[in-house]
Amino acid sequence: xxxxxxxxxxxxxxxxxxxxxxxxxxxxxxxxxxxxxxxxxxxxxxxxxxxxxxxxxxxxxxxxxxxxxxxxxxxxxxxxxxxxxxxxxxxxxxxxxxxxxxxxxxxxxxxxxxxxxxxxxxxxxxxxxxxxxxxxxxxxxxxxxxxxxxxxxxxxxxxxxxxxxxxxxxxxxxxxxxxxxxxxxxxxxxxxxxxxxxxxxxxxxxxxxxxxxxxxxxxxxxxxxxxxxxxxxxxxxxxxxxxxxxxxxxxxxxxxxxxxxxxxxxxxxxxxxxxxxxxxxxxxxxxxxxx
Numbered sequence: 589x590x591x592x593x594x595x596x597x598x599x600x601x602x603x604x605x606x607x608x609x610x611x612x613x614x615x616x617x618x619x620x621x622x623x624x625x626x627x628x629x630x631x632x633x634x635x636x637x638x639x640x641x642x643x644x645x646x647x648x649x650x651x652x653x654x655x656x657x658x659x660x661x662x663x664x665x666x667x668x669x670x671x672x673x674x675x676x677x678x679x680x681x682x683x684x685x686x687x688x689x690x691x692x693x694x695x696x697x698x699x700x701x702x703x704x705x706x707x708x709x710x711x712x713x714x715x716x717x718x719x720x721x722x723x724x725x726x727x728x729x730x731x732x733x734x735x736x737x738x739x740x741x742x743x744x745x746x747x748x749x750x751x752x753x754x755x756x757x758x759x760x761x762x763x764x765x766x767x768x769x770x771x772x773x774x775x776x777x778x779x780x781x782x783x784x785x786x787x788x789x790x791x792x793x794x795x796x797x798x799x800x801x802x803x804x805x806x807x808x809x810x811x812x813x814x815x816x817x818x819x820x821x822x823x824x825x826x827x828x829x830x831x832x833x834x835x836x837x838x839x840x841x842x843x844x845x846x847x848x849x850x851x852x853x854x855x856x857x858x859x860x861x862x863x864x865x866x867x868x869x870x871x872x873x874x875x876x877x878x879x
Contacts, residue, residue, distance in 0.1 A: 599834060603864065610868045611718050615692070618869065619720040622693035626681035630667035630740075637740040637797065649745060651793040655768055656705035656741040661697070665690055668697045669704060669739035671712065676725040682737070686713045688873045695722050695772075698762055704737040704770060705744040705794060711762035711771040716778055716785075718872075723774035726785055727751070735770060735789050742796040746770045746789035754784050761786045823874060826867035833860045 661684055662668055668682040686696035695714035702708040714723040729735075733748045746769075753776050754761055761784070762771055768791035776785035837856035844852050 603830075606864060607868055607871075610865070611872060614865065614868065615718045615872060616720045618692055619694060622683075623681050623720075626667040626683060626693060627670075630669065630681060633662075633667065634740050634797075649743075649793040649795055653705075653744070653768070653791050653794040654796055655707050655791075656703070656739075656744070656794070656796065658702065658706050659741070661699065661703060664699070665693070669737045671695055671722075672736045672738070673729070673733075675733050676728055678722055680720070680722050682712055691715055692719050692873070694720070701762055701764075702768075703741070704739055705741050705768065705791070707768055709762060709765040709769045709771055711773065713773045716774040716776075723772065723785075724778070726772060726774050726787055727776075729787050735772075737770070740797070742794055744791060745793040747792050748787060748789045751785065751787045754786055756781065756784050758784065761788075767791075819870070820874065823867065823870040826863065826870050829863045830860065830867050833863050 664685045666684045668684050670679060671682050672679045680694045682695045682697050683690050683693045684697050684699070686698055690696045691713065695712050697703070698711040698713065701711040704710045714726075715721055716723045716726065729748050729751060731748050731750065735746045735748065737744050737746075752761070761773065770789040770791070772787040772789075774785050775781045776783040833856070837852070837860060840852045840856060841849055
């Protein structure tokens with residue numbers, strides 16, 4: 589009995605130790621694949637927009653900028669554009685939506701806020717310590733630093749105006765503004781979701797790809813995040829699979845000897861690690877948000 593309890597505690601300890609590097613680095617594999625898919629979708633949408641545009645792209649940045657006409661937001665989980673911040677070496681696709689699943693794909697555009705380049709306050713959230721941690725060094729930005737976003741409308745350049753730390757419940761930071769602004773939000777401090785770090789930037793220049801017919805009205809209200817179903821059954825199922833594979837591995841290792849035991853041990857360990865990876869992938873979205 590003591591030996592069994594010891595083995596259970598040992599396995600639990602190993603899982604905890606593996607879960608930490610999974611969150612810090614393993615989650616990046618999920619985001620990297622999502623980023624590749626989003627880029628393909630974005631460039632396809634960009635080509636369609638260019639074909640439908642009634643004017644050719646300008647060759648140089650225009651300042652003061654021309655405000656982009658409002659267009660319908662991309663579908664949830666769809667690509668919004670490419671966010672680039674040279675000072676922190678960031679270039680990532682922005683996805684439409686800010687729920688936990690959507691932020692696994694990259695920085696997320698707050699539903700209900702204007703798209704970048706449009707009139708008002710375009711807001712984007714991003715992880716700071718997991719899923720490729722796009723906003724890890726967001727605190728390094730200072731007034732005057734450039735931020736650019738490439739959308740189907742064109743290229744929009746913002747300059748940082750200020751930054752602040754607020755409570756997670758303070759939604760005033762993404763409220764509508766009378767001028768075109770960009771707001772970036774992330775968790776603060778790193779490895780904690782007790783506060784939010786917020787960076788504000790003003791639109792200073794653009795390169796429009798063409799004109800687009802405006803919609804009936806601009807977006808002015810911040811919509812609530814789309815609720816996601818916390819599927820504990822999936823995580824529990826993969827957790828059970830981890831346990832069953834481990835038990836099977838112990839039984840098989842005890843039955844074989846010599847080279848066969850080594851083969852079973854190595855092969856079984858790889859299968860077990862695969863089940864652990866899938867278990868962690870189902871478990872991570874169930875944790876409290878940290879962006």
